[in-house]
Amino acid sequence: MSNVLAIAAATRTLRNVLLSRMPLLDTDLSDLEVTLQPPDLARKGISKAQLNLFLYQVVYNAGWRNMDMPGRVRPGETAQPALALNLHYLITAWGRGDSDNDAVSHRVLAAAMSTLHDRPLLDGDDIRNALPNNDLADQIERVRLTPLPQSVDELSKLWTAFQTNYRVSSAYEATVVLIDNQSPSRASLPVLRRGAQDRGVISTASMAPSLSGVALPHSQAAARLGDDLILSGSQLNAANVLARFNSLRLDAPVDVAPTEGAAPGTLQVHLADSVEDPQAPSRWAPGIYTVSLLAQPSGLPALLSNELPLALAPVITISPLTGSPGTQHLSLTCLPRIRDGQRVFLLFGDQLVTPKSITNPVDPHQPTALTFDVPGVSTGTYTVRLRVDGADSIPVDFTGPVPVFASNQQVVVS
Template sequence: MGAVSNVLAIAAVTTTIRHVLHESLSWLPDPVGGADVTTLRPAQLVADEGPGTDSAGLNVYLYQVTPNHAWNLSDLPTRSPAGTLTRRPVAALDLYYLVTAYGDESALEPQRLLARSALALSVTPVLTKDVIEHAIDKYGSGSTAFLDHADLADQAELVKLSPTPLTLEEISKLWGVLGASYLLSQTYTATVVLLEADVPVRSALPVRQRELDVRTFTQARLEQVVVDGSGPAVTGSTLRLLGAGLLGARTTAVSVGGRRLVPGAGSTSNEVVVALSDRVPAGAHRMQVVHVQPEDPVSGEPERVTGRSNGVGLTVVPRITNVTRPAGLVRVRVVPALHEGQRATVTFGRLTGGLPDEPGVVTVSFPPAPVLVEPVDPDDPLPPSTLDVVESALTAGTWLVRVSVDGAESLPSASGEEYDTPAVTVP
């Protein structure tokens, strides 16, 4: 980015504009006698403590500061993943100025002075190093002696001035906010001021050895996901991912439901085979093939993703493993286990029994699931989730049981023309 400025840069810009305008007061023909350039609030120009209407001059007032998004977006990341500073942050700002002319209206002094200011800022639209240094030499004493420490003149990006026309409504609002009666004026934008914090940073260690690793670029394309057996995708199902360029140069994984599945034996560039782990929760997911460069324990280079395929939707359906009747309850066990925040609903549909006025369907909803505690060994299976329903919610008869988790519904089985399992009989 080059050299930037310290926190005195804004004051230095205001002072430099003041200097440019002051130089124009002596221009021929017919300069306004006794005129000066001030940096007061506009309300002070007619107040008792200000210069008053008996005097003439120009006033420079900074009324707004906004971020310069183009420069802020070009700034590189300033912090490491651990949060420590790796380079000094830079704030890029645009400054908005109100240049006001005042004096004897009968002698047209405000108009004569405003014409000089417009011409001066047109002649000097860029604040060069020489102009800034002359301004600081002139005004860097007394209450503004701090300007000697300003380094705006060394900023690599020169500050540029341009007129900023306002509508009549905007002018009215601006002077209303300033709390002053309108005086003849113009608005200008100064861009860009680059402020850098004087804070310590941690620099990276030097590179000890450079290695060039050239790999061919292959864009993985995932076209279709097929479930073996043509049934729904349930825990333990074998999934076949069809496409092109699916196997990466180093390591390939399948990302689904926040988990990574390892391709099985026989996977090729056009077909990747994975088993649906019980760690993948029920519900709708986006499945992707991911190419990974593993962590290098020798160099310490962390794992990084080198490529991703497009995403294909996959709905993982819950499966009821068994339905029992411990004392006073109907207990439904479901895989995969419910993950934190998942909502489950158990629906009972009457198969046999019951009176005509008794309900044929009973639905029981459960609150969001708590945090799921997984086994320490990742190879150990997750135990199924248990959903207990008070038996008194059901009348006597046989009921077909279904479970819905986050909108994905279990699929019952049929031994004939009708679904009949899993079921529970309530005496």
């Protein structure tokens, strides 16, 4: 690669090549001068035959921009790519003074284009002699010159930007210039052992478990603590397997050991409530989860199945369950406990109400306490639900032959 002198080195090399080669092609151009000025300033104070080489645009090279440099880093090592640039040049010709100007300028332009056609690659010795301390000649890719076709519209915009009268010109692209990245690289140490006891790659003929469905009790829309879930799929086996529940609200996933389901090819997962597991109120959070299976065969790497969505509904208590018309002041408790940042709403009949307060007791075994003010309530019976991150509490009693709304999930206003 090369240092920050690379652009200047490429430009000076082109100038030197044109200045030395063009008079050899046309002996009448012995007084030729090659300049590096913007087109609007190039002709000031000059009356000889002239070629102006102007770098008008520098663009990123897409092919090299995200590529590690060959020979610099090896597989497994990281390094920032080099700054890879394409240089766009415009060459413009002038004749001598004002007499015979067009004829001589055309010869100048033809000689320049012929030189670049004959020498499409910049020579290493030419580059080293062009500018002291540059190392463009040492980069892994040589600098190649190719004509850059431009439409009339592109030429018009270009010369309008120069704010000078148009002259017949030709554009070229020099690619690629690779400038060293100064960020430190990271080289990996040699591998001493390939796994435990240097036994190399571990392979297994068995497939990871695959889940196709999660069945909830009573065809509920969400699970609750205390429920049994039925997982169906393929390669399901309760041995050395954990059901993993992931949520964005949890610091770590919750792992539960499943048991064999009643139907072949299924697993049953019990979500322990606060009676069975005193840590359940703080271990879980109401809301949206994904469930997967983590298989851990003895002596082999763990295998993780696909994930399926699951909603965990809050379980609530409501107080009071009766009231008079007007604003209702309700107190609720919620299990599992609500986490910071969760979106919480009370559905009171068809009203959506935000909480007045949310309090988590210091004792992590205790439920979250919430208060709500529900305005403008008239006489009637209102079913109450708590919505946390899109998961609603379930206000239904499934113990009878026909599901009904649970009386402890309703407020009677009379």
